[in-house]
Amino acid sequence: MNDIVLIGLNHKTAPVELRECIAFSPEEIAIGLDRLIKSPHINEVLLISTCNRVEVLMKVNEIAPAIKTVTSFISEIKNISLRQFENALYVHEGDKAVQHIFRVASSLDSMVVGEPQILGQLKAAYQLATTNKTSGVVLNRLLHKTFAVAKRVRSETGIGNHAVSISYAAIELGRKIFGSLEGKTVLLIGAGEMAELAVEHLIRHRTGDLIVSNRTFEHGVELAQKFNGKAIKFEEIIDSLKLADVVISSTGSPNYIVSRKQVKEVMKSRRNRSIFFIDIAVPRDIDPDINRINNAYVYDIDDLKGVINENVEDRKKEAIKSERIIDEAVINFKKWNESLAVVPTIVELRKKVETIAQAELNKTLQDLSHLSAHDCEALNRMISALINKILHDPTMLLKSTGSHWNKSSYLDLIQKLFKLDPR
Amino acid sequence: METLTNITIFLYMIGAAGYLAYLFIQKDYLQKIGCCLLLSGFVFHSTSIVYGFFQSGHIPVHNLNETLSIAGWAIIGVFLWVQYKFHLKILGVYAAPLAAFAMVMASQLSREPAPIKNVFNSVWLHIHIFAVFIGEASFALACGLGILYLLQEHTIKAKSHGFFYKRLPSLELLDLAGYTCIIAGFLLLTLGLITGFVYAKSIWGRFWSWDPKEVWSGITWLLYAALLHQRLVVGWRGRKSAVMAILGFIVILFTFLGVNFLLTGHHEEFTRW
Structure with a gap:
């Protein structure tokens, strides 16, 4: 199974700045898939990019040049030198790669173990790969298995039971403060992906008005339109604090955007109604001292993580169970993948044809009792030659190397055509 | 019995x-x-x-x-x-x-x-007693809600979501319930004081006789009146409201028990042992 390779970086190996720098947009993923599949070393490819990870899953002919292709592609399209991110990269091959993708889908590798979003993100990545026709027999099978494993882990273990992901934790907090989020006004400062995700969750809890404020006004308008909200200029933030109940901030600003003094002023005109700041920016946008003001609550990303870690302890046992489910699935996949090897398939194919020929020959010879042993021998030779000639071209095709075609597809096809089971 | x-x-x-x-x-x-x-x-x-x-x-x-x-x-x-x-x-x-x-x-x-003297059954007295007791029970619960509010607020502010975070309801609910209790308590206490005055007028011929319990009840009433006023006008809610509810109940406890032991007046026989 050495031909499956996964290369990537995630929240454990790369700081947020680097991840942001390397993250792909859906358009860039399409370009990437297109580029990578053209490489003679890569047969199938899938590209996953979320705010916590960028990973390339491939079926390759040769590992080293395939990896080289990926890294130089990233460095080229993202305009970043290899040196800057090569230390954050990890490469998994064979079983390890399969196990890794299973773990990712089951959310065991997430920043917040058990968060449900990753499976959807992976499905979207797979969708992109299929529409761009970069996934073949192996990745199709692998991804279908991956989704099945993730589903099984979710239903058989308690890993996803609690409020787990960061935005879920934030929403639970909001509900502890406001009772219900229904009708609460949400102010979005900065229009990043993560913020968008949080807003989606909030809207599911039927929050009220949405105000979007972004340094580039056009982006703000875009996002506001998407969620039926209102865009304001960056300078109007303090004014809109009077209206907002939940503030989500995720700008790239190096300084605080909202200061304690400003909030203190605003609390008067809010008549002390509670206000909840969720600061998902690093470095922070919201002065943490605001948390000391009555009825104002500030949680940054670390606070939210701290809140979540308490749940993680309870889930260690469940994680062990999940790992077992995954290991089982890895073994099963390995069996299937090994069956796709060339030699066993050829052997199996020959065996099948020879068995049929021999059976038919024996049947015929029974009626032709007048034939001499010498005649029988001649017939046998004729049959063998026939088999050899018929199987010559398919065998050559399967055995040939170096050419750019997807061997697994042929193997799979031949196994299906002839109903072979070389396991 | x-x-x-x-x-x-x-x-x-x-x-x-x-x-x-x-x-x-x-x-x-x-x-x-x-x-x-x-x-x-x-x-x-x-x-x-x-x-x-x-x-x-x-x-x-x-x-x-x-x-x-x-x-x-x-x-x-x-x-x-x-x-x-x-x-x-x-x-x-x-x-x-x-x-x-x-x-x-x-x-x-x-x-x-205790030997009963100077007490006459009257509708005013009955209303007075029930209004005051139920009103003060409302304040007692407002105090409890205030304590729960401070606990929950502390867990949220300190970001250590331990024992209480899961078990206590939202701040908004605690605040609202506390506020409702205070309004109910305040209305009943007001009713209790008025019926008390009427009763006093009908028995002793005067509304107010500077009895310590009367004085302290008056103080309690003023305290809660101030709390409600601040809430309506300036928006005192949440923590301040919770702290005030707890303080208010301490004053009530003093009115209920302390006044009888430390001071004397025409309510004394009701609470003496």
């Missing part, structure tokens, strides 16, 4: 135990059992009060034993109402032991009614 009281105390105590178990184990049936126990205790308690009324012809508030018992009755009554209205189950952890404690204290005190 005594059997009724004992049954009441018993029911309140296991009711309180049920709520405490609910706090730790978080199984909904525990809270339901606790609530049923308190409700049946409340029925027994009400029966014994009615029985006492018909036996003596007075509402039984003539010594500390009886007033504590009525206070416990009022707390349970108001708690059951708050639980029904806000589904604030966890408040039972405060209300049930408080009432049970009041009842146990009451049962330890002398049961001899």
Whole structure:
């Protein structure tokens, strides 16, 4: 199974700045898939990019040049030198790669173990790969298995039971403060992906008005339109604090955007109604001292993580169970993948044809009792030659190397055509 | 009579135990059992009060034993109402032991009614007594809600979501329930003071006689009036409101107990042992 390779970086190996720098947009993923599949070393490819990870899953002919292709592609399209991110990269091959993708889908590798979003993100990545026709027999099978494993882990273990992901934790907090989020006004400062995700969750809890404020006004308008909200200029933030109940901030600003003094002023005109700041920016946008003001609550990303870690302890046992489910699935996949090897398939194919020929020959010879042993021998030779000639071209095709075609597809096809089971 | 009281105390105590178990184990049936126990205790308690009324012809508030018992009755009554209205189950952890404690204290005190002098049955007096007791029970619960609010606020501000975070309801609900209790308590206390004045006028010929209990009740009334005013005008809510509710109840406790032990006046015989 050495031909499956996964290369990537995630929240454990790369700081947020680097991840942001390397993250792909859906358009860039399409370009990437297109580029990578053209490489003679890569047969199938899938590209996953979320705010916590960028990973390339491939079926390759040769590992080293395939990896080289990926890294130089990233460095080229993202305009970043290899040196800057090569230390954050990890490469998994064979079983390890399969196990890794299973773990990712089951959310065991997430920043917040058990968060449900990753499976959807992976499905979207797979969708992109299929529409761009970069996934073949192996990745199709692998991804279908991956989704099945993730589903099984979710239903058989308690890993996803609690409020787990960061935005879920934030929403639970909001509900502890406001009772219900229904009708609460949400102010979005900065229009990043993560913020968008949080807003989606909030809207599911039927929050009220949405105000979007972004340094580039056009982006703000875009996002506001998407969620039926209102865009304001960056300078109007303090004014809109009077209206907002939940503030989500995720700008790239190096300084605080909202200061304690400003909030203190605003609390008067809010008549002390509670206000909840969720600061998902690093470095922070919201002065943490605001948390000391009555009825104002500030949680940054670390606070939210701290809140979540308490749940993680309870889930260690469940994680062990999940790992077992995954290991089982890895073994099963390995069996299937090994069956796709060339030699066993050829052997199996020959065996099948020879068995049929021999059976038919024996049947015929029974009626032709007048034939001499010498005649029988001649017939046998004729049959063998026939088999050899018929199987010559398919065998050559399967055995040939170096050419750019997807061997697994042929193997799979031949196994299906002839109903072979070389396991 | 005594059997009724004992049954009441018993029911309140296991009711309180049920709520405490609910706090730790978080199984909904525990809270339901606790609530049923308190409700049946409340029925027994009400029966014994009615029985006492018909036996003596007075509402039984003539010594500390009886007033504590009525206070416990009022707390349970108001708690059951708050639980029904806000589904604030966890408040039972405060209300049930408080009432049970009041009842146990009451049962330890002398049961001899103090000689009754200068007291005449009148509708004003009955309203006065019930309004004041139920009003002050509302303030007691507002204090409990204030304590729960501060606990929950602390867990959220300190970002250490331990024991209480899961178990306590939202800040908004605690604040709203506390505010409702304070409004109810304030209206009832106002009613109690007015009926008290009317009664005093009809018996002693004057509305106000600078009796220490009157003075302290007046102070309590002013305190809660100030709290409500600040809430309506400046928006004192959340933490400040919770702290004020706790302070207010401390003043009430002083009015209820302290005044009788330290000072004298025409209410004294009602709370003396």
